[in-house]
Amino acid sequence: MITDILKASVAASAIRLATPYIFASLGETFGQRSGVLNLGVDGIMLLGAFAAYYAVFETGNLLLGVLAALIVGMLLGLAMAFISVTLQAEQGISGIGLYLFGLGLSELLFQKTVVTPTPIDGFPRVNLPILTDLPVLGEIFFHHNLLVYVAFALVPISAFVLNRTTFGLQIRAVGQNPEAADAMGISVARVRYMTVTLGGGFAGLAGASLSIALLNIFQSNLTSGQGFIAVALVYFGAWRPYWVMGGALLFSTVNALQLQVKTIENALGINVPSEFAVMAPYVVTIITLIFASKRVEQPTALTKPFERGES
Amino acid sequence: MAIIRHFLNTSKLVNISLNITLLLLAVGAALVVGSVMIMLMDADPVKAYQALYEGAFGTTNSRAETLVKATPLLFVGIGICVAFRGGVINVGGEGQMIIGALAGVWIALSLDTVPRFIENVPINDFPQITVVTLSLLAGFVAGALWGGIAGVLKAYFGVNEILSTIMLNQIALQLMNYLLNGVLLDPEQKDRVNRIPKTARIEEHAKLPRIDWFSDTPTRLHAGLIVGLALAVVVYILLWRTTLGYRIRAVGQSDRASRYAGINVKRQVLYSILISGGCAGLAGAVQVLGLQYRLQTDGSAAGFTGNAGFNGIVAALFGGLHPVGTIPASVFFGALLIGAQSIQREVQVPASLITTLNGLVVIFVVSSQIFIKRLTKRRASVPPQPTPAAPKSLPALQEEAAK
Numbered sequence: 258m259i260t261d262i263l264k265a266s267v268a269a270s271a272i273r274l275a276t277p278y279i280f281a282s283l284g285e286t287f288g289q290r291s292g293v294l295n296l297g298v299d300g301i302m303l304l305g306a307f308a309a310y311y312a313v314f315e316t317g318n319l320l321l322g323v324l325a326a327l328i329v330g331m332l333l334g335l336a337m338a339f340i341s342v343t344l345q346a347e348q349g350i351s352g353i354g355l356y357l358f359g360l361g362l363s364e365l366l367f368q369k370t371v372v373t374p375t376p377i378d379g380f381p382r383v384n385l386p387i388l389t390d391l392p393v394l395g396e397i398f399f400h401h402n403l404l405v406y407v408a409f410a411l412v413p414i415s416a417f418v419l420n421r422t423t424f425g426l427q428i429r430a431v432g433q434n435p436e437a438a439d440a441m442g443i444s445v446a447r448v449r450y451m452t453v454t455l456g457g458g459f460a461g462l463a464g465a466s467l468s469i470a471l472l473n474i475f476q477s478n479l480t481s482g483q484g485f486i487a488v489a490l491v492y493f494g495a496w497r498p499y500w501v502m503g504g505a506l507l508f509s510t511v512n513a514l515q516l517q518v519k520t521i522e523n524a525l526g527i528n529v530p531s532e533f534a535v536m537a538p539y540v541v542t543i544i545t546l547i548f549a550s551k552r553v554e555q556p557t558a559l560t561k562p563f564e565r566g567e568s
Numbered sequence: 569m570a571i572i573r574h575f576l577n578t579s580k581l582v583n584i585s586l587n588i589t590l591l592l593l594a595v596g597a598a599l600v601v602g603s604v605m606i607m608l609m610d611a612d613p614v615k616a617y618q619a620l621y622e623g624a625f626g627t628t629n630s631r632a633e634t635l636v637k638a639t640p641l642l643f644v645g646i647g648i649c650v651a652f653r654g655g656v657i658n659v660g661g662e663g664q665m666i667i668g669a670l671a672g673v674w675i676a677l678s679l680d681t682v683p684r685f686i687e688n689v690p691i692n693d694f695p696q697i698t699v700v701t702l703s704l705l706a707g708f709v710a711g712a713l714w715g716g717i718a719g720v721l722k723a724y725f726g727v728n729e730i731l732s733t734i735m736l737n738q739i740a741l742q743l744m745n746y747l748l749n750g751v752l753l754d755p756e757q758k759d760r761v762n763r764i765p766k767t768a769r770i771e772e773h774a775k776l777p778r779i780d781w782f783s784d785t786p787t788r789l790h791a792g793l794i795v796g797l798a799l800a801v802v803v804y805i806l807l808w809r810t811t812l813g814y815r816i817r818a819v820g821q822s823d824r825a826s827r828y829a830g831i832n833v834k835r836q837v838l839y840s841i842l843i844s845g846g847c848a849g850l851a852g853a854v855q856v857l858g859l860q861y862r863l864q865t866d867g868s869a870a871g872f873t874g875n876a877g878f879n880g881i882v883a884a885l886f887g888g889l890h891p892v893g894t895i896p897a898s899v900f901f902g903a904l905l906i907g908a909q910s911i912q913r914e915v916q917v918p919a920s921l922i923t924t925l926n927g928l929v930v931i932f933v934v935s936s937q938i939f940i941k942r943l944t945k946r947r948a949s950v951p952p953q954p955t956p957a958a959p960k961s962l963p964a965l966q967e968e969a970a971k
Contacts, residue, residue: 294730296730300927340931340934340935344935344938345938345941346931346934346935346937346938347657347934347937349657349659349730350657350881350885350930350934351930351931351934351935353659353878353881353930354927354928354929354930354931354934355927355931356878356927357878357882357923357924357926357927357930358923358924358927358928358931359927360920360923360924360927361920361921361922361923361924361925361926361927362920362924362927364918364920364923365605365917365918365920365921365924368918368920369609369918477920478868478870481868482734482737482738485734488731488734489731489734489735492728492731530746530749530750532742532743532745532746532749533742533746535738535742536738536739536742536743539735539736539738539739540735540739542731542735543721543727543732543735543736546721546725546727546728546731546732547721547725547727
């Protein structure tokens, strides 16, 4: 009985904690499918998290918070697009630059405005008629805040856009064979600008989901590297939205287990050092990358800037 | 790898002066953005930068602190030069520093405890030079092996090194947290209720000596800086005066051409990240032996490294990916980081301003490479050159490889 309740609460929090990963990695998937690696996701998440937190802190309006995060994220995505598409800068290194920028600026703004981490009233859990009252299942699936549902809804939407629409076809063409796409009259730069800007917006939402829905607080380095994980999840999920979601759930499950490590130890009578529990998903990711890189083709033009008449 | 190629392609003197100009412009631009941000925070940028300068260079102690801060950046940065020149984007400096520090502190502590098992050998029998050298060596080797994991994964399994090094950073952090709560925990902390996860303090004979001959008042400047300066020269020689260095750079410029020339590309990739990781590992060991005298964790990587694993990349880029150029670059960024604290004190602008500006410097530096590319292209295309560079370099590569 105890273990049943435990399982339910772990599963529920795993689903909740997957939210930021799903937002950020779906956005990154769009960018990478079109051939742009944005390694600055963590920096965008931090600034998005701060923007959302600050908006809610000042006004109490949650939608305004989401909007602020979305706009900040898209602006930073636009900047990244300019750097990587127009200026053709090395994407891995400029991403690190963007990360440091976001890390520094979010802390700077926080210390200049709010100073001490003050909890806010974030997105409340939604109570659905009937569904929420279902035993076990209700707790696991139907008792979350709104952003959780938005994130999961974006998975099929993203898959549909990527696989079944003209825009998706253009994205894949630009990432796979930019020369051919260019010859077909698709503007490589325009598509990449759109995907990277969109990815930035998603990363902003990922930040918001942390600061105004999951943790309801802001502090220095709130994301503690989740944005980097999100980038890895895209490789992990082989650039497919559903697989990416699977990877996000794997990570969040381990995170959820880790939160309850003491309870689990007591319930099952085993003793696993929490450090190894935290380490596990990273090890799993590396192992998966080993197998994935052999079998799954990455977008051919990933990290390669496009210029007509070259190569 | 466009950026690395453009550091190399152009004719040397033009290239160097162009690069330096662009680097200075990049920093200038970052400082201008910084001024605007300071003004937005209702502070006087002139006053702020004055405070920064005073804080970093105003007194003997602040100059020493600047150099202390620059030391890990220098080590990591030198390693980054090797990796980036070899076409490997090593962003695992944080993890490699941690592993290097763990190995270093472990050797430093165990060379202290081992003699207790041997009859009639007092502890002092291990001379300082032996203990310090062995500990530093352990740091280098451990950092190299940690980087080497990513190297093997890249060379033989095709795993993107940016991702694997980021994963390895997190794994290293958890390893440190685990060991500092377990086998490496200070014996004094063992019985306490609220343990502080830290190692015992290392003995006198395991410490890198302080450099105190230039001032009457003691500062925290330590011999690690001298080790770093020596390492810069060694790595410079390695990269430009040895076959190994030549091959690493050849692979970084074009792995396809290198393969045609008979260079074992995979092996060079592995070598460059081994060296790079070793330098970062050394950075970690030096922080312990020269400065902190113990390893302590607050649960985050930055708690030990102070973000040096990332800031070292900034220093290396600003040093033109040249080990010797990385020396002034490290001092510059060390000064920024130290000066940031006085900005916070004097004009109430948070020290995180400097992290923000560091990020901008990186972005500006890598973005400005396109101008070099454009200029190079124009120069190459206007007068039709009788001997294009690529065919000429191939026999040279073959000759080198045959040696």
